[in-house]
Amino acid sequence: MRVSWQAVGGLVPLVVVAGLALARPEESKVVVRDPAPQALALVPGGRALVAERGTASVALLELAEGRVLNRVSVGAEPFGLAVRGSVAVVTSxxxxxxxxxxxxxxxxxxxxxxxxxxxxxxVALSADGKRAYVALGAESCIAVVDLASRKVIRRLPTGLEPWHVALTPDGKRLAVGCTRARTLSVFAVPSGQELYTVPLNGRNVRQLAVSPDSKQAFVPFINERRFPATKDNIGRGWVVGNRLARVPLSDEGPREAIALDTNGDALGDVEGCALSPDGQTLALTAGGTHELVLFSRIAGLPFVAFGGPEDFLEPASVQRIRRIKLGGRPMGVQFSPEGKQLVVANDFLNAVQVIEVVTGTVTKTIALGGPATPSLVRQGEILFHDAKRSFHSWYSCASCHTEGHTNGGNFDTKNDGGYGKPKKTLSLRGVAQTAPYTWHGWQTDLRQAIRESFVSSMQGDEPSGADLDAVEAYLKSLDWKRSPFPPSAAGKQVFEAKGCTSCHGGPNYTSTAITKVGLEEPSDVYQGYNPPSLRNVYSRAPYLHDGRAATLEDVLTKYHRPSTLTSQPDCTPQELRDLVAFLKSL
Structure with missing residues (x-):
């Protein structure tokens, strides 16, 4: 199937806004980047702030007139925005x-x-606008920031990799969604005491919405079922299921959830979540299926605490939802103060959309600029995030390879030669430099691996040559992140002395070899494993081919002990601390 890039997910070329072109002074050719808006926050006076990931900037929009007032540069990859009166902050x-x-x-x-x-x-702002609560994904904590002194005054430990936070309207509770821990934690404000943590039983924990009465938080996530990725299982919602959780904030209690998918037409990659000012209508954005979903009378939805929910949204609830096609990749969403409009940041449209709640009509599309024609890399990014390329739109490549990395989940595909042994999703950072592919290293052709993902792991249509060109270009653009952890000379000495370089060597800390490590089973189709790169290993928990090791310490003391792999003495406690510090710095 050949793709028309003017039609994918409703993508249309947009007029370039003057002032967006970025180039070094010595360059004669102007480079125009995609703004790629993902987060937004409404500002008093009918305006909105938009975080533009692609241009490392924040734009201020006048919504009624549909125009960009101005934009300013901030740090790379702006992610979260918060506004409280005249105070606004953005994380990078x-x-x-x-x-x-x-x-x-x-x-x-x-x-x-x-x-x-x-x-x-x-990020969230305190009721008085004097403090910011920032989720630090790599440190698994909340940084409490005093904005007057511009200093972190406290760190609140959380579950693994917090992404989103929300403060209750009464200012007394802070909800924190941790995507790798698969939990939602509730803290008292301002004391910072952790009151309780609720297991969500799912991954890809995304944006939070808090009820006006401060009693509940709503958060979308995916439920991984670990069934083989056959067409029948995908269609039943037994591989990935898209869910909405409701979590109590005033008193400890279990999470309740409902399924978001309908039979034959799933809701892929739910990201944004917002509640109307009266608490009656819930809005969700589904980037993978390019739509906005509105639930009316949210209090009456059949949330289930234990033993559920079912695989599909129950028929009675289907009558209470509206699915509004927006195109592109809708991400952040907010209701207007009176609740009559919704404002959506749309990544792949390079635009902000305004939607009337009653009619579901898009009344404005505010162009933020960008290239008139998407680059080949951008085309590949679009395909990578398109859940409609999977059977019945259940998931995209990005559902498992979040941000081109890994969501830490286990999935049962044929990448190991058959079904029955779910494997942890590998990171795609640096994938062009780390062949061969899959845990067992049998796949040596990146282009063929892409094709297999579309037609086998996702049970979707055969990709065209143009599709493969685009996705390959996107994957080749993915690089490792700079580690936020300092180098450890002592740890490097331990790494070398214990013989770790025999498998994890070279600048990318990997090799092309297939090595037996003692974790093989007689029934494995492929014996032995190809060592994955150790770069960015700090953000890849859990570890090993099936995620059996929760921490790097578990890997080194239980499953990959030097005495069993390299005939070197096992690590002393100090050596273990040094070695883990070195690994986290890569």
């Missing part, structure tokens, strides 16, 4: 920083930018 995931923004009638400015911790993501 790629720069480990927080920027304080100034809001004026005609534009936004940057008051200060300062380091806040490793890989900041979601």
């Amino acid at each position: 995931y790629g720069a480990d920083s927080l920027s304080v923004l100034s809001l004026a009638p005609k534009g936004v400015g940057v008051t200060a930018t300062f380091p806040v911790g490793a890989e900041p993501r979601g």
